[in-house]
Amino acid sequence: xxxxxxxxxxxxxxxxxxxxxxxxxxxxxxxxxxxxxxxxxxxxxxxxxxxxxxxxxxxxxxxxxxxxxxxxxxxxxxxxxxxxxxxxxxxxxxxx
Amino acid sequence: xxxxxxxxxxxxxxxxxxxxxxxxxxxxxxxxxxxxxxxxxxxxxxxxxxxxxxxxxxxxxxxxxxxxxxxxxxxxxxxxxxxxxxxxxxxxxxxx
Amino acid sequence: xxxxxxxxxxxxxxxxxxxxxxxxxxxxxxxxxxxxxxxxxxxxxxxxxxxxxxxxxxxxxxxxxxxxxxxxxxxxxxxxxxxxxxxxxxxxxxxxxxxxxxxxxxxxxxxxxxxxxxxxxxxxxxxxxxxxxxxx
Amino acid sequence: xxxxxxxxxxxxxxxxxxxxxxxxxxxxxxxxxxxxxxxxxxxxxxxxxxxxxxxxxxxxxxxxxxxxxxxxxxxxxxxxxxxxxxxxxxxxxxxxxxxxxxxxxxxxxxxxxxxxxxxxxxxxxxxxxxxxxxxx
Numbered sequence: 341x342x343x344x345x346x347x348x349x350x351x352x353x354x355x356x357x358x359x360x361x362x363x364x365x366x367x368x369x370x371x372x373x374x375x376x377x378x379x380x381x382x383x384x385x386x387x388x389x390x391x392x393x394x395x396x397x398x399x400x401x402x403x404x405x406x407x408x409x410x411x412x413x414x415x416x417x418x419x420x421x422x423x424x425x426x427x428x429x430x431x432x433x434x435x436x
Numbered sequence: 437x438x439x440x441x442x443x444x445x446x447x448x449x450x451x452x453x454x455x456x457x458x459x460x461x462x463x464x465x466x467x468x469x470x471x472x473x474x475x476x477x478x479x480x481x482x483x484x485x486x487x488x489x490x491x492x493x494x495x496x497x498x499x500x501x502x503x504x505x506x507x508x509x510x511x512x513x514x515x516x517x518x519x520x521x522x523x524x525x526x527x528x529x530x531x532x
Numbered sequence: 533x534x535x536x537x538x539x540x541x542x543x544x545x546x547x548x549x550x551x552x553x554x555x556x557x558x559x560x561x562x563x564x565x566x567x568x569x570x571x572x573x574x575x576x577x578x579x580x581x582x583x584x585x586x587x588x589x590x591x592x593x594x595x596x597x598x599x600x601x602x603x604x605x606x607x608x609x610x611x612x613x614x615x616x617x618x619x620x621x622x623x624x625x626x627x628x629x630x631x632x633x634x635x636x637x638x639x640x641x642x643x644x645x646x647x648x649x650x651x652x653x654x655x656x657x658x659x660x661x662x663x664x665x666x667x668x
Numbered sequence: 669x670x671x672x673x674x675x676x677x678x679x680x681x682x683x684x685x686x687x688x689x690x691x692x693x694x695x696x697x698x699x700x701x702x703x704x705x706x707x708x709x710x711x712x713x714x715x716x717x718x719x720x721x722x723x724x725x726x727x728x729x730x731x732x733x734x735x736x737x738x739x740x741x742x743x744x745x746x747x748x749x750x751x752x753x754x755x756x757x758x759x760x761x762x763x764x765x766x767x768x769x770x771x772x773x774x775x776x777x778x779x780x781x782x783x784x785x786x787x788x789x790x791x792x793x794x795x796x797x798x799x800x801x802x803x804x
Binding site: 363365366367370405409412413414428430431432433434435436 | 563579580581582584585586588589610621622642645646647648649650651652653654663664665666
């Protein structure tokens with residue numbers, strides 16, 4: 341981490357708040373009526389914590405099966421998420 | 437068998453002699469230098485008897501692997517051959 | 533050739549993409565829109581993709597196919613948008629020196645694509661529509 | 669479409685021959701002339717067929733594929749005569765409602781074709797030629 345406090349005062353502060361966007365697709369986007377959720381988690385946050393927070397803020401997600409992608413790759417529950425990451429919820433795929 | 441002796445005097449006579457042609461292909465035709473053999477078996481004759489006769493008249497066939505087709509189908513050794521049948525020797529195939 | 537595209541799939545181009553003088557075997561799989569599904573009449577199909585992730589997932593599958601499955605060349609094209617009955621939704625072509633590798637790799641690619649690549653289809657019927665969830 | 673032909677194989681026509689609105693899966697196998705075989709450089713290939721028997725054998729395989737293997741439509745074209753490196757010698761296309769049947773039937777057809785259909789190939793090298801005996 342070469343950032344210093346003067347470059348960007350928020351980086352590295354454990355209580356820094358930064359808005360993040362979560363992409364939705366297909367049936368999931370239809371169910372929630374939008375293709376992008378915005379939320380404001382306390383950083384740092386893991387994939388599992390993010391999922392919990394999403395479900396508590398959007399209860400419509402609770403009965404839904406989805407995997408989480410971080411920067412366009414399926415992520416493990418334990419993986420940490422950074423504010424600049426691209427997050428997407430991937431409902432069961434049906435391509436082909 | 438609706439043929440009668442008067443239609444074709446040779447049909448049904450066990451000692452009737454009738455010339456037959458045997459088709460050859462690919463490496464087999466090259467080895468023998470011709471695409472068709474002619475032989476004069478004593479009728480009736482089975483596929484196995486025909487094969488023996490062919491090998492004894494054309495010893496070049498002896499070391500060669502081939503199957504016999506009767507009327508464009510692979511034939512069993514015990515199958516009887518009629519003078520009007522189309523006989524072919526099928527060396528190992530390599531299509532595709 | 534690894535694409536997610538709105539255009540109709542040019543199967544000839546997909547086949548040409550895996551041509552090479554050392555490859556004796558080519559296997560092409562084409563997935564087409566059927567006129568029925570789970571006993572309902574399908575009139576058309578909408579495909580949606582998370583395009584960036586879908587293309588990188590396909591590229592990763594293709595790399596694995598080349599590295600671990602004995603394929604020489606691989607092409608995968610998936611169409612998105614609205615498709616009519618009979619149109620090709622996906623084409624997967626694989627070439628290899630001998631045929632077992634081409635068959636097995638092509639089969640592995642389409643099977644894995646259907647499990648992991650973020651593309652979704654919605655079937656439209658004369659009396660409704662439904663997102664298909666094949667691999668939860 | 670079951671042919672033994674001197675003409676170059678039109679793969680598009682082979683694919684079209686198995687198209688149907690109820691068939692979601694198409695698998696095409698193409699066998700092409702490779703530039704090497706058993707460590708020798710191949711310059712061209714001559715295919716010879718016992719044509720009548722070859723076509724009826726192919727028709728019989730196609731019937732079996734439709735009756736016993738779950739295929740909906742089948743097309744097989746085998747070329748004969750002199751072929752150059754890269755040209756298609758054989759194309760087998762199968763369509764079915766779902767992909768396992770299409771893959772398995774296509775594989776079965778080309779495997780069985782290579783065992784039983786009376787077609788032979790002679791490889792020509794820069795320094796000679798040889799009839800190939802793959803299935804004694």
